Amino acid sequence: MSIVNKKGFAEICGVDPRTIGNWIDEGMPVQGGGGRGRAVEIETKKAIDWLIVREISRKYGDEESEGSGGRKGTDEDRALKRVRREEISFRLELKRKQAAPVDGFMDLALRIASVYASQLDGLSSRTCSDLAAMDDPAEIRAYLHGETRQIRASTAEQLVDEIQKLAKESDELIALSDSGRGESAAIEDSE
Structure with a gap:
């Protein structure tokens, strides 16, 4: 977690500090500050997540704005847009290695x-x-040392196998997700 002021966040984003002020007015989350003589404190992760969303x-498109006088879409259009937003958001998080498949880690921890x-x-x-x-005692120590080395070697082999199984399961889930995305693209092309 990195906390910066407006000027620091403007440098990170490559924009003018006034733009950061506009974003704050639009609802970008701030950590604190902004009072008399106190610089605004911006947590970069939360602010960047807000910018992505x-x-x-x-x-x-935003479902609320679509229903309020703008271009009205069908329920199916809104659902497709929502799914696209969620998918893009998730893929961005994965690319940034900030999303952790908690179930996968829990499964791996249980396997370990x-x-x-x-x-x-x-x-x-x-x-x-x-x-x-x-x-x-030296003989006992050497014997136990040999046994623990054997346990470490055997455990390492089994853990590699378990991690490979988990990676394969994860790849299968991603492939299913990609094939579902392909079907929705085909539906859009036919319309």
């Missing part, structure tokens, strides 16, 4: 925990009889 709404748990659960049963026969 604003531009998408301008390009594809499962792999580690299964490896650690077997450690005591595999090593207890061998350790009972050992008296030398």
Whole structure:
């Protein structure tokens, strides 16, 4: 999270600081400031997200403005525009690596925990009889070190497999999304 003043945000966007003032008047979120002698504080992520949504709404229309005297579209047109806005917004977030598929991360975390748990659960049963026969601490240490190395190697292999499975599932979802987008483009072309 980066906080800048109007001038700093104007430099980031490549516009005049007065334009930033206009955007604030239009509703761009600010963090604070703006009082007597206090510079306006702008959180760059929130402000950029606001600009993206604003531009998408301008390009594809806003449902509220369509119904209020402007070019009236059918319900289907408005639904298509809404879906396009959502898709573009999501794709922009993915491109900027700010959107995280939370379900995917939760699934990966559960898979990691499962792999580690299964490896650690077997450690005591595999090593207890061998350790009972050992008296030398250095020998015990070396033995346990070897076992933990084996667990790390085995776990790493299993984690790579799980990550590859998750990546494949993610690619399949993206392919489904892309094929749905192709169908909506075909429908638009036929109209």
